[in-house]
Amino acid sequence: MKIDVFTLFPQWFSWFFEQRHVRNALRLGHDLRLFNYRDTTPLSHGQVDDAPYGGGAGMVIRVDVVDAALEAVYGRERSSPRGRTVVLTPAGRTFDDEVAGELTALERLTLLCGRYEGIDERVREHLADDAISIGRYVLSGGELAAMVIADAVMRKLPGALGSSDSALEESFSPALEGGPEYPHFTRPASYRGWEVPQVLLSGDHERVQRWRLERSSARRPG
Numbered sequence: 429m430k431i432d433v434f435t436l437f438p439q440w441f442s443w444f445f446e447q448r449h450v451r452n453a454l455r456l457g458h459d460l461r462l463f464n465y466r467d468t469t470p471l472s473h474g475q476v477d478d479a480p481y482g483g484g485a486g487m488v489i490r491v492d493v494v495d496a497a498l499e500a501v502y503g504r505e506r507s508s509p510r511g512r513t514v515v516l517t518p519a520g521r522t523f524d525d526e527v528a529g530e531l532t533a534l535e536r537l538t539l540l541c542g543r544y545e546g547i548d549e550r551v552r553e554h555l556a557d558d559a560i561s562i563g564r565y566v567l568s569g570g571e572l573a574a575m576v577i578a579d580a581v582m583r584k585l586p587g588a589l590g591s592s593d594s595a596l597e598e599s600f601s602p603a604l605e606g607g608p609e610y611p612h613f614t615r616p617a618s619y620r621g622w623e624v625p626q627v628l629l630s631g632d633h634e635r636v637q638r639w640r641l642e643r644s645s646a647r648r649p650g
């Protein structure tokens with residue numbers, strides 16, 4: 429899978445590249461590339477944003493700047509090499525495990541980060557195919573959202589996690605019938621009088637599985 433991120437702050441991602449599952453995914457031949465809108469802006473002095481029409485606080489990333497950045501990477505005929513192009517915005521559809529699975533199935537994913545007050549709406553209308561929010565709050569830019577999405581997507585790639593089983597039975601997976609993950613315990617079995625549930629020490633795999641499913645469904649909200 430190839431993930432491209434367009435941002436004004438590529439340095440924010442240095443930490444992300446150091447994470448083990450990201451390095452594993454890259455070693456397996458997947459790709460995560462960063463592009464700075466400022467490097468390809470058609471405006472002078474590295475300008476990338478402008479005041480909003482109609483007035484109001486803050487600055488808006490210009491559509492011509494985003495268009496130039498996409499053209500520099502993908503050329504004019506950009507629909508297929510770009511794959512799915514997603515604007516990151518609090519006004520997008522909400523990201524969850526199902527959306528992560530949908531994106532993981534793509535060969536190519538392009539994430540467009542906004543900054544300041546956001547991106548000119550014509551980017552969403554004409555240059556992107558999707559708009560995603562990672563939650564009902566406003567971040568100072570799309571960079572953290574891009575990392576959240578890239579993290580959730582990349583850890584689903586086969587081999588990205590050290591143990592291939594770890595993504596199978598985690599929260600919201602079909603193995604847990606879409607429910608949240610069951611509680612985990614490790615040694616010591618007793619600590620300050622806080623005991624690990626007996627069933628987990630029983631060695632009875634079927635009972636353990638039943639208990640885990642029960643606990644997972646008990647944790648479902650509402």
Ligand code: ADE
Nearest residue numbers: 516517518561562567573
């Ligand atoms: N940019 C700013 N806030 C955001 C959010 N909640 N989700 C995605 N992108 C954003």
